[in-house]
Amino acid sequence: MKLLKKGSKKFDIIAIGRACIDLNAVEYNRPMEETMTFKKYVGGSPANIAIGTSNLGLIVGFIGKVPDDQHGRYITDYLHDKGVDTTQVVKDKEGRKVGLAFTEIKSPSECSILMYRDNVADLYLTPEEVDEAYIRETEALLISGTALAQSPSREAVLAAIEYAKAHHVKVIFELDYRPYTWATQEEVSIYYTLVAQKANVVIGTRDEFDMLEGKENGDNQTTVNELFKYEPDLIVIKHGVEGSYAYVKDGKQYKANSYKTKVLKTFGAGDAYASAFLYALFNGKDVETALKYGSASAAIVVSKHSSSEAMPTVQEIEQLIAEQS
Amino acid sequence: MKLLKKGSKKFDIIAIGRACIDLNAVEYNRPMEETMTFKKYVGGSPANIAIGTSNLGLIVGFIGKVPDDQHGRYITDYLHDKGVDTTQVVKDKEGRKVGLAFTEIKSPSECSILMYRDNVADLYLTPEEVDEAYIRETEALLISGTALAQSPSREAVLAAIEYAKAHHVKVIFELDYRPYTWATQEEVSIYYTLVAQKANVVIGTRDEFDMLEGKENGDNQTTVNELFKYEPDLIVIKHGVEGSYAYVKDGKQYKANSYKTKVLKTFGAGDAYASAFLYALFNGKDVETALKYGSASAAIVVSKHSSSEAMPTVQEIEQLIAEQS
Amino acid sequence: MKLLKKGSKKFDIIAIGRACIDLNAVEYNRPMEETMTFKKYVGGSPANIAIGTSNLGLIVGFIGKVPDDQHGRYITDYLHDKGVDTTQVVKDKEGRKVGLAFTEIKSPSECSILMYRDNVADLYLTPEEVDEAYIRETEALLISGTALAQSPSREAVLAAIEYAKAHHVKVIFELDYRPYTWATQEEVSIYYTLVAQKANVVIGTRDEFDMLEGKENGDNQTTVNELFKYEPDLIVIKHGVEGSYAYVKDGKQYKANSYKTKVLKTFGAGDAYASAFLYALFNGKDVETALKYGSASAAIVVSKHSSSEAMPTVQEIEQLIAEQS
């Protein structure tokens, strides 16, 4: 199976969803109350994956909305500098803001985020602002689950998926569940289910698949049996330090262990994972190898201070895999 | 093809969506400014279809939300008196109101409606208030398009559809497009498309299918070709006085002319049509005959003062068909 | 003391606030669930007082906002027909509606109202829509307390009061407290206090003065002592069937008993009271006589089916006073 073909279209991947600002504690290993200085990075799962896959050599575009202010311009410039096409990054005209994430790093295992997500520009992308012609030109469309949390971003994503299906563009669904933007858990389950049924590849943690199913302690086999009734061909379910699993529609399944690393903070692991996993699939690696790329990439990012800025190179990933195999 | 089987489950049809109050001009053939008295009727497309099909002998239930006030109690009592099961009519606890429709009948061809639809109870039905066990007990679930216009009613309907699909309950989608509750036309197209792809039967006017497709002057054949790629087996497209068309997935198509009648007002025609068309299908009539039942039923209702109260009997319908064949 | 001078300006009174539609039960002495027909009347306290005082011969204007729909046009036309100047009745352009009051008359002592007050045009009158030049031309400005319930109507009224004070226009504050539009009781107390301190005449029920003071079972003497520290010269406190009291800043106080009548419903009594009381003051009656006019007018309206349409004539009022004195 060759699910994702590199170079067959103008873009390998177009990501849709939020791009925001992380404000990472400069002084860490302490409560945020005692952190007096913060360093600015681009953040947001689909922006991180756009940067991560572009870093690794894929041709990447981004669809999103940012304000015409200092933070919005910084994000657009940063994406552009990282090689991501920003022609479809829409300027908000209503005075909305970029979302912010102040990160608190008390210890490697105690990290938390103070979010500013009220009235953020990214959730106001409208269906009219999504260009069917742009989506037609990509091999794959990467959907971030958070973009489904509110209208009109929700409908912008649903429209993007319809365009993708009409033009045989593969849909990759990164569940990316963040509790703070959703009204109810029922809504999460309803829209995650709708979109997962239409996606070709679904990637998430076990907890995120539980949100999709609207229940607790779900079982991987039940999950994939249900989703394989619909469009999905490949499903990746991540179990943290226990490793990650890939399920293919033909019945095969694979597992990768997590790599040992010196953890500084846990943020950014999922985005680094998705970036490297997708890079590997696009470059003809088999699913089992792609899982290793994902795990290694995640291990590298959690040892560093930022997410977007720390997205690893192919060499770094392959070196870690070699070291620990 | 036997699409809908009468008596196979506890209910033949469960309708989900709004039930409201029509305030019909007692003095008519004049502008509403000169109408001083209004008569109260139950209204709302899915409520009318529930009443209409119950009148014709089907076993019918209703899922909706009304306030615990005088109008809400009137609606629930009226549905109950008409034989509709109201155990799933939820009481709103937030001070919302029943929607109102003041009808203005200037002349048989000049009718308009003054709607009160701000903060109406029906649009606040939540997914949690939809009971999977109830839906499992019906042969068919009737979706009214207006219930998709706003959250959380939108998600309640999407949840109801997932339950229906899980239990092999047929989904009938009456497009029932009303402009006043939708935020944008793009949203109409997005959600109508999502739901139509999952429905077994889709019924609407040509204009409503244009809203679904997000374009003007659509062509029936293009419409049905696209929808037949998905779940639909039967699609009815109504062209007003020119008659109505039915398209079956196997390629057959049928037409019924409209019946001559003395028009008092145009309201209620679609609900009367759907009621009789579904009645006929449930009773083993072929699609062509079912179209005639629909047309005849519509012709009867437009000659009378109300919608719900004027839903015809089988005898009245069959008599009109006989008279004009 | 001659508080209010008739004919000294272009207008005797300009009222500001809501005009809406009453839908009165045609079949009464029953719960509304059993009322099938409703008769349409103009309603809303300041509209009723405008109509009531115009009926009695004062020169009256009205500042308010109604939609450009059938109900809005009916209201404007009706006010105009009753002799009220409607040049400052603004048309709402945002799709808002006229407020509705369905009246339920179970028995003379059991009346209730089912209100439709969500997103009503009257509460969206803006300060920019209040014309200083118009207010300058009146002897008195009548404020309805309900117009203070929400922004921007609240600020429109506060602006109108500033204009009135700048041009030595008397401010009459009819407390007109309706619970359904206020966010909290604290807000009622805050804005009622602010406005009462600036008003020359304050009229309300004992319960309404309790709302102003933010406490229960208030005492008239305490109430008037506090308010007489500020602008008020005359305060009327109504105690229902026990009668009504007037307090003058110079220390005098008066009482009028209520008149015997055959009560049909209780709606409209306060508006009829204020209309006749103000008429009497404008026509040089002393305060004690004015109280009698108010009481008699209220007694007449509660014996009739409507409020606005039933506003009595001078002759009717004086006849009742004569009969029961």
Place this chain on the structure above:
Amino acid sequence: MKLLKKGSKKFDIIAIGRACIDLNAVEYNRPMEETMTFKKYVGGSPANIAIGTSNLGLIVGFIGKVPDDQHGRYITDYLHDKGVDTTQVVKDKEGRKVGLAFTEIKSPSECSILMYRDNVADLYLTPEEVDEAYIRETEALLISGTALAQSPSREAVLAAIEYAKAHHVKVIFELDYRPYTWATQEEVSIYYTLVAQKANVVIGTRDEFDMLEGKENGDNQTTVNELFKYEPDLIVIKHGVEGSYAYVKDGKQYKANSYKTKVLKTFGAGDAYASAFLYALFNGKDVETALKYGSASAAIVVSKHSSSEAMPTVQEIEQLIAEQS
């Protein structure tokens, strides 16, 4: 005249309004897009004045609302450490956030602020959360104009003023106009006028008094003539580098020039001014001397990186006055 008496009550000043976080550019003299690091300070005009006056030796309390998150706790702790009583700093329970101000310092004359003010906790202080007994214990209540921008904070302030008036507490109104929180300019004028009429001391820039009056290029003499009809005894109007003017109800007026300083940024000048001006009045200085204290304090703060942290000592202020007199 001894307007403000130090030590006569438990508190000299209680300030009411916002406390937020300033994120000041660590790398400055450049656009914010190129600033990568931000330093955290407590900000917000009334919080700064509370800190500033406490620094100078007054006994100060603060009434406000902050979330129970890392930023909220930092603010409360910082105020407490600076000697400000925080027993009336209410914890928000609704997930609202602290307001943020990212400062951009392109050059000493080109400073701007990127504000995060959507759904901020400070604007959700309610009237019920303002304690009459607390306000009774202060000599003066300092109102920040921004706290009037939205409900329910607006009503909380109006309630606080009523409590102050009832207990003969002096009301000081710092106009503190910030455009981003107000719905319309008419609202600014309406509420600034209402509050200024009830205040004993009013302090603002000429531009802020223009907002109060709802006009442009107002004239100081007209402004003070109008306000002296009401409660105010002392009005300070600041004209930037041209200096500042004080007007006393008895007709006297005073001017202070601005002090020469090396400007780093313009933020915080007004809060430093008010702090030192009030300190001087409380300590028995005459109005002319108090103006000098205000000007000198402002000159010191604009030469430093922060606002709250840079609030000067009495010694620094008096030294600058001595140097430049």
